[in-house]
Structure formats: structure tokens, C-alpha cells
Amino acid sequence: MNDRQDAYDPYAAQEQQLIGYDPYGRPVYGQAPAQAPAPPYEAYEQPYGYGYEAQAPGQHPYPQAPAAPDHGARDGGYGQEQYAPGAGHGYDTQQARQWIPHQQAPQPLPHHQAPPPAPVPQVPEPRRAAPEGAPSRPAAAEAGAVPEAGRDYRTEMFAFIDQPDEESEDVIDWLAFTESRTERREEARRRGRNRIAALIVVLALFVVGGAGYLWYAGDLPFLDGPGAQKKPAAGGAQKRDMIVVHVLNTKKGGSSTVLLIDNVTTKQGATVLLPNTLTVPGPDGAGRPLAKAVEDGGLGTREALDSVLGTRIGGTWRLDTPFLERLVELVGGVVVDTDTAVPADDQAKTPAVSQGAKQNLTGAMAVAYATYRAQGEPETKQLQRLGTVLYAVLRKIPGDPKAAAVTVDSMGQILDPALNAQNLGALLSRIGEHAKVGAYRTEVLPVKPDGGLADGAAKKTVDDILGGSATAVPGVAPRIGLKDATGDEKAQLAAKAALLNGGYTLVEGGKADKTATVSQISYRDDALRAKAIEVAKTLGLPETAVKKADSPVNADVVVLLGKDYKAS
Structure with a gap:
């Protein structure tokens, strides 16, 4: 594509020389510099063939090298001949341009100039493989026969291969x-x-x-x-705080006794009403009614109740009716469901109380209702009214122990030294909290007419509510229950005296429903067997009378006195 041919003379191809490489590594050829025409001829200067340089006169030519194949030549190249020293330029006769007379010499056609090479990028580009049969770059450079010293090398003349x-x-x-x-x-x-x-x-x-x-x-x-x-835990394993309350009627006489219990384990409160006929041991060991013990000043009443019930009462609160009235006023009155109408008593100066549900009672009305007992009514009726009033008062006690202590102290009552205002106020506040949420119960302790605890019912109340235990407390004399089945009052008195003289705490068991021929001594716990044998010896009974059995009497050892007992 770089070889040019004369359109008028097919043998007059212009000789070109290598001037560089294009961006793809292919050789680029251009027209060789023209020489001045010889004097005897008007012919045009012919380009040198491939591989030759212009020779000066008197110089030997360079060795001829094989010319690069000309893509435009028909016969594969042009013949070359050497000139003698001082001779003009030689040329091939086949390549000479003919001149026709009367015509102007043909002007040489302008040779096609190769476009200037594009600037080569700084990053080398891969070069394509040369066509088969094309001369290598060194061969082409050698064929150009251009002096290397005069060659101007530029960057775009080189290409780098990145394989x-x-x-x-x-x-x-x-x-x-x-x-x-x-x-x-x-x-x-x-x-x-x-x-x-x-x-x-x-x-x-x-x-x-x-x-x-x-x-x-x-x-x-x-x-x-x-x-x-x-x-709930077992009866004896539960922790209980309890006090005994003696309510004395200063206007009409008489007294009532209740137990206030705070079951710390089950978070429940209770009131146990104790009939005045309950027999408790006196200072001399002989039994006496509870009312008599309270009337005598109440000294030792708490210990006597412990011996009968098997409990641990923490203190005694003597609440006379004027202080009960004052307490009701301090809490702002109470609301009670009254079961009967209480007439006014001018002599006692007590107001009347109406019957009905949710009766608002003042202090005086509450005292009148709590102490009222109609003609012919059993004592348990009056005790239940007292329990109702106490329950209503407890619901109005402040829940804060300090505030409850202030309320108790405001009554102006001189308390038992063992139960001061702070302790009493704290206990009442805890029991009151149980009453406010309904975790409260009121029970009457069943007592037989002779003062002994009723079988079955009394035991259930003592065990479930009071937590009475049949096991003797360490350091405390065992409680001995005596139940008379002889039908002889003298034999019963003799047996009591013998037990009291032996240092035992006597628990009145009352009289049996029927007489028994043989006496029997029973115990509940194996640890009490030795004590039961000692009791048998104290009463002069054989050891064969001792047996392990359950008894309705709440005592450590129970003696069923039969006709075989002989008073000494």
C-alpha cells in the first residue's frame, strides 16, 4: 500500500525508502530525496533501488544487499548495475522513461505521501504478527541502507509487546x-x-x-x-405470734377472753374466743374456771392457758371497756353486721344498737354490742359479738406499725410491761392487714360443761389455729391430762393431788362419757414413753397401762382414770 506506480509507465516505479513504523509495527515507506538532473539529459531523476545510496564520484559502491520485496513490482524487483568512477547515475533500460519528440517531458506524478504516524500511547500495545514471508525488522532496516547516524528516532517509531x-x-x-x-x-x-x-x-x-x-x-x-x-406447713412447724386479750366490763361486771393470732407462716390472722368455763390450773395446781383466774387479777393466766392449750402466748392485753370505746373512736368508728338489737340501758348509760347489716357504730355503741348477752343466751353468742367488733376494729388499724403504735399509745392505757405500745401496735397492724384482705377467721374454742376441752372439735381448733403441740417443750414440765372415768369424785381429787405433787402440769380433761374398769395412760410421741411410765408409777398403776395412742385431750400424756385406781 506504500509502493506507488507510475500510471503512464509501468516500469517507472518510484523508489521509496523506509521512514518508520506505524502504531501497529508495520513499516512505512516514503519518497527518497531527488537528485539534480545530468547535463546531457533532460530526464527526471530516478529513485534509487532498495538497498542503495547515492554514490559520490570516485567512490566504490556499498555492498549490495537483498532488497525488500516490492509489492508493486511485477518481476519481483529491478535490476541494478554499478557505475564507473565519475560516471553518472546508472539506471535500468527497462525502467527508463521514453521521451517522445514534440511532447513535453512527462511530469512526475505526485507520489502518495504516507499519513503522519499517529502518536504512540505511552502504554505499549501488542504488535500484530508480521505476514509470512515479510522480512524482519533488522532486515528491513538493513535493506533501507540509510545511515544510522543520520536517523532521527522518535517515540512513535517503537512499539512494545505485552504478552x-x-x-x-x-x-x-x-x-x-x-x-x-x-x-x-x-x-x-x-x-x-x-x-x-x-x-x-x-x-x-x-x-x-x-x-x-x-x-x-x-x-x-x-x-x-x-x-x-x-x-402451709405442719401445725407445730408454723410460726405464730399471739397475745391474750381480757375485756373487762367496768359497768356491768364480767369479763371475756380472746386470743389474737398472727400466723407469720401462712400470712393469716385469727381470733379464738375462749369461754369462761374453760378450766385452767391455778397457782396451787388445782383447776379453776378461766373467768375466776381473770377476776383474781390474771396473774399466771397466760401460763395456765399455755399449759392447757400447748401454746406460747407472747403477752397479755387487759382491755377494759372504756379503753375499747376509746380505741373505736380513735379509728373513726366501725361498721358491723349486728345479729340482734341492743336496747338502751339508762342505768349503765349504754346506747341502743339497731339490728341489721353494715351498722355504723360509735365507741359506746360498739362496747354495748360487744358485751350484750340476752337472757338465756349461751356465752358463745356474746363472744361472737365481741369477735365481730374486734374484727371491725382491726380492719381500721393503720397498716404502718409506727402509726398503729401511736394509736395504741393515744388510748392512755397502762399496758403490761411485757407488751409495750410499739410491740402491740406492730402486732395489731399485721393482724389488721390480714383482716383487710379477708385472710382472717374467728373461732370459738369448744369446751365441755365441766370445763374440759371437747373431744375432736377442740383438738382441731388447737392444732390448726393455735398450733398446739402434744410434744413437751424442752425445759418445761410435761402436761398431763386427767380424764375421770371412775365416777368417784374423791378418786379424781386424789389423782390430781398426786400429779401436782409430782411436779407435773395438770390439764383438766373433764369426765368421761362412761366409766372404765381399767385405767389407761396414753402418749403420742415415742419420746414421751418414759414420762408416761413415770406418771403410771406416780399414780400406782402398772406399766402395762402405758400405751401409744391418740387422745382428744391436748396434753403430752393423758390419763384415763378407771375403777382400778386406788387412792393412797
Whole structure:
């Protein structure tokens, strides 16, 4: 494409020389510099053939090198001949241009100039492979026969080959694969560690939560949680705080006795009404009615009740009717469901009380209703009215122990030294809180006409509410219950005297429903067998009379006195 041919003379091809390479590494040829015409001829200067330089006169020509193939030549190249020294330019006769007379000499056609090479980018580009049979770059340069010293080399004349390395790409791909695989393994290990840590945390929370629940419910050994107090325990294992209250009627005479109980274990309150006919041991050991013990000043009454009921009473509160009236006024009155109408008593100066539900009672009205006993009514009726008034008062007691203590102190009553205003106020506030939520009960202690505890019912009340125990308290003389089945009053008195002289605490068991021929001494706990044998010896009864059995009498050892007993 760089070789030009004369359109008029096919043998007059212009000789071109190598001037550089295009951006793709292909040689670019251009027209050689023209020479001045010889004097005898008007012919045009012919370009030199490939591989020759213009010769000065008297110089030997350069060695001829094989010319590069001319794409426009028909015969594969032009013949060349050497000139003698001083001769003009030689030329091939086949290549000489003919001149026709009477015509102007043909003007040489303008040779096609190769476009200027485009600037080569700074980054080398890959060069295409040369066509088969084309001379190599050194051969082409040698064929140009241009002096190297006068050549102007430019950047665009060079091209650089960048051959892709497939093996390096494979290595990069393998490194990327191994790196991604390692990262996936590390990520899997990290996720596994996170799962294990989360599982450990969940298990720890589960264990802690379960232990906390068991602690709260009180199911852990040696650790009692708050919830453990809500579970009822055995009667003797429950913790109870109780006091005995003696209400003395200063206007009409008489007294009433009740027990106020705060069951700390079950969070319940209770009032147990004690009939005045209940027999309790006196200072001399002989039995006497409870009313008589209170009338005599109440000294030792608390201990006597403990011996009969098997309880531990914490204090005695003597509440005369004027102080009861004052207490009702301090709490703002009470609301009571009255079961009967109470007439006014001008002599006693007590107001009338109407019958009906939710009666608003003042202090005086509350005292009149609590102490009222109609003609022919049993004592239990009056005790139940007193219990109703006390329940209404407890519901109005402040829940704050300090405020309750202030209320008690405002009554102006001189209390038992063992039960001061702070202790009494705290107990009343706790019992009052039970009454406000309905966790409260009022019971009458069943007593037989002879003053002894009724079989069955009394035992249930003592065991369930009071927590009385048949087991002797350490350091305290065992309680001996005596039940007369002889039908002889003298024999009963003799047996009482013998037991009191032996240092035992006597519990009145009353009279049996029918007489018995053989005496029997029973105990509930194996630890009391030795005491039961001692009691038998004290009464002069054989050891065969001692047996382990349950008894309706609330005592450590119960003696059923039969006709075989002989007073000494």
C-alpha cells in the first residue's frame, strides 16, 4: 500500500525508502530525496533501488544487499548495475522513461505521501504478527541502507509487546479461591463460636432463673424464699405470734377472753374466743374456771392457758371497756353486721344498737354490742359479738406499725410491761392487714360443761389455729391430762393431788362419757414413753397401762382414770 506506480509507465516505479513504523509495527515507506538532473539529459531523476545510496564520484559502491520485496513490482524487483568512477547515475533500460519528440517531458506524478504516524500511547500495545514471508525488522532496516547516524528516532517509531501470561492469571485465580475458602472457613468457625456462646448464655440464664424460682418458692434446701411463707406447713412447724386479750366490763361486771393470732407462716390472722368455763390450773395446781383466774387479777393466766392449750402466748392485753370505746373512736368508728338489737340501758348509760347489716357504730355503741348477752343466751353468742367488733376494729388499724403504735399509745392505757405500745401496735397492724384482705377467721374454742376441752372439735381448733403441740417443750414440765372415768369424785381429787405433787402440769380433761374398769395412760410421741411410765408409777398403776395412742385431750400424756385406781 506504500509502493506507488507510475500510471503512464509501468516500469517507472518510484523508489521509496523506509521512514518508520506505524502504531501497529508495520513499516512505512516514503519518497527518497531527488537528485539534480545530468547535463546531457533532460530526464527526471530516478529513485534509487532498495538497498542503495547515492554514490559520490570516485567512490566504490556499498555492498549490495537483498532488497525488500516490492509489492508493486511485477518481476519481483529491478535490476541494478554499478557505475564507473565519475560516471553518472546508472539506471535500468527497462525502467527508463521514453521521451517522445514534440511532447513535453512527462511530469512526475505526485507520489502518495504516507499519513503522519499517529502518536504512540505511552502504554505499549501488542504488535500484530508480521505476514509470512515479510522480512524482519533488522532486515528491513538493513535493506533501507540509510545511515544510522543520520536517523532521527522518535517515540512513535517503537512499539512494545505485552504478552498475557495465562499461568499468572491461573495463579491469581487459585490464590483468590484459596483466600475465599479460608475466609469461609473462618466465618463458619466464628459463627460456630457465637452459637456456642449464645447457647451457654441461654443455659446460664435458664439455670439462674430456675434456681431463683426454686429459691422464691422455698424449694431449695436450707434456703427459704419469700414464697415459702405462703405454703402451709405442719401445725407445730408454723410460726405464730399471739397475745391474750381480757375485756373487762367496768359497768356491768364480767369479763371475756380472746386470743389474737398472727400466723407469720401462712400470712393469716385469727381470733379464738375462749369461754369462761374453760378450766385452767391455778397457782396451787388445782383447776379453776378461766373467768375466776381473770377476776383474781390474771396473774399466771397466760401460763395456765399455755399449759392447757400447748401454746406460747407472747403477752397479755387487759382491755377494759372504756379503753375499747376509746380505741373505736380513735379509728373513726366501725361498721358491723349486728345479729340482734341492743336496747338502751339508762342505768349503765349504754346506747341502743339497731339490728341489721353494715351498722355504723360509735365507741359506746360498739362496747354495748360487744358485751350484750340476752337472757338465756349461751356465752358463745356474746363472744361472737365481741369477735365481730374486734374484727371491725382491726380492719381500721393503720397498716404502718409506727402509726398503729401511736394509736395504741393515744388510748392512755397502762399496758403490761411485757407488751409495750410499739410491740402491740406492730402486732395489731399485721393482724389488721390480714383482716383487710379477708385472710382472717374467728373461732370459738369448744369446751365441755365441766370445763374440759371437747373431744375432736377442740383438738382441731388447737392444732390448726393455735398450733398446739402434744410434744413437751424442752425445759418445761410435761402436761398431763386427767380424764375421770371412775365416777368417784374423791378418786379424781386424789389423782390430781398426786400429779401436782409430782411436779407435773395438770390439764383438766373433764369426765368421761362412761366409766372404765381399767385405767389407761396414753402418749403420742415415742419420746414421751418414759414420762408416761413415770406418771403410771406416780399414780400406782402398772406399766402395762402405758400405751401409744391418740387422745382428744391436748396434753403430752393423758390419763384415763378407771375403777382400778386406788387412792393412797
